[in-house]
Amino acid sequence: MSVNYTGIALVLNCGSSSIKYQVVDTTQDAPLASGLVERVTDHNEGVRQIIADLSQPGSGVDLSTLTVVGHRVVQGGSEFTAPTVVTDEVEDHIAKLSTLAPLHNPANLAGITAARAAFPEIPHVVVFDTAFHATLPEAAYTYAIDRRVAEEHGVRRYGFHGTSHAYVSRETARLMGKAPEDVNIIVLHLGNGASACAVQGGRSVDTSMGLTPLEGLVMGTRSGDIDPAVVMHLGRTAGMDVDEVDALLNRQSGMLGLTGYSDMRDVWTAADQGDAAAKLGLEVYGRRIKGYIGKYLAEMGSVDAIVFTAGVGENDHGVRELATKGLAGLGIELDLERNDGRKKQATLVSTDASPVQIWVVPTNEEREIALQSVAAVS
Ligand SMILES: Nc1ncnc2c1ncn2[C@@H]1O[C@H](COP(=O)(O)OP(=O)(O)O)[C@@H](O)[C@H]1O
Numbered sequence: 001m002s003v004n005y006t007g008i009a010l011v012l013n014c015g016s017s018s019i020k021y022q023v024v025d026t027t028q029d030a031p032l033a034s035g036l037v038e039r040v041t042d043h044n045e046g047v048r049q050i051i052a053d054l055s056q057p058g059s060g061v062d063l064s065t066l067t068v069v070g071h072r073v074v075q076g077g078s079e080f081t082a083p084t085v086v087t088d089e090v091e092d093h094i095a096k097l098s099t100l101a102p103l104h105n106p107a108n109l110a111g112i113t114a115a116r117a118a119f120p121e122i123p124h125v126v127v128f129d130t131a132f133h134a135t136l137p138e139a140a141y142t143y144a145i146d147r148r149v150a151e152e153h154g155v156r157r158y159g160f161h162g163t164s165h166a167y168v169s170r171e172t173a174r175l176m177g178k179a180p181e182d183v184n185i186i187v188l189h190l191g192n193g194a195s196a197c198a199v200q201g202g203r204s205v206d207t208s209m210g211l212t213p214l215e216g217l218v219m220g221t222r223s224g225d226i227d228p229a230v231v232m233h234l235g236r237t238a239g240m241d242v243d244e245v246d247a248l249l250n251r252q253s254g255m256l257g258l259t260g261y262s263d264m265r266d267v268w269t270a271a272d273q274g275d276a277a278a279k280l281g282l283e284v285y286g287r288r289i290k291g292y293i294g295k296y297l298a299e300m301g302s303v304d305a306i307v308f309t310a311g312v313g314e315n316d317h318g319v320r321e322l323a324t325k326g327l328a329g330l331g332i333e334l335d336l337e338r339n340d341g342r343k344k345q346a347t348l349v350s351t352d353a354s355p356v357q358i359w360v361v362p363t364n365e366e367r368e369i370a371l372q373s374v375a376a377v378s
């Protein structure tokens, strides 16, 4: 979305364990204020603290000038496919969708409740991770299970990180000097949660997360793809109930389960010291990403760019190398020198001869939410 509407938005991105926030004047490139509160246990308290800090003289913002408060909500189900002004009914609906994003929707909701109490006179808008994936073809979102069961219980793929995939793919097209309609892009959003997205002509046509943000890539604490029979097997042989398996796959798996560390910096430190589990974990992580690159290349028929983004994608040159190693035969050739180091700004990291460009493009979910929220109330 280009800047068609002007206004000032406070954006809250309440994650499972952190709150990211920005105050954005849509006419300016840089935010008026931004910050990150980590290790949040009480989101209500966290949001109140952020608002108190921003209210201090010298914070650089005047909260009385806010046009809108924008909120990230992870799961919008089939109902919400566009930015939506918050009402009590909308809040109830987001609460009902919590089973389909158990680490996220409750935190998102706590932030909304706290912010509505602080700013009752200002419109609040929710922007859903799932919305960008509303364009998924039916064949991409349908699981091969009994149709009646699937329909009755809303079992289908939704996809997440859509705000990031939308922002990053559009930004990449711009950097390539192309219209979004004219390029096919694979976005690899590798943060604590991680997902891949096939963006064909500006539209999401496939993505690796599914009914919930558990499917797909290996993540900080989530398994990503496994044989669903693992769940039954653990029920029958380990005597684990559904909630125990849920906790195992969402909170104790992924890099944490494989290596003992969920943060990629710790995993590399261990691997560099010769830790075999850490080395294997990195191989599993990279191999899974490669699998999705191949899948989306095959599905779209041709790809113009592969883009790394989010905490791991932007900062971890070793992961970018693992994920693209040996793909020269597919026209994907990383330039090791260009790739080296952390990337604070958009950087081309492929060789000049590589038919598929490889980019690192920092994501900015908060700015995208600000633009969409201001547009929604204009
Ligand atoms: N310098 C770095 N090198 C490697 N990985 C990093 C670095 N900085 C951050 N990360 C990774 O990024 C993750 C956080 O990514 P982020 O996109 O902020 O996730 P989330 O939004 O899910 O909290 C950390 O858990 C860590 O694994």
Ligand SMILES: CC(=O)OP(=O)(O)O
Pocket (backbone or CB within 6 Å): 015, 016, 074, 104, 129, 160, 161, 191, 192, 193, 194, 213
């Ligand atoms: C949807 C999701 O996994 O989000 P995050 O990466 O912020 O945990």
Ligand SMILES: [Mg+2]
Pocket (backbone or CB within 6 Å): 015, 191, 192, 193
């Ligand atoms: Mg994130």
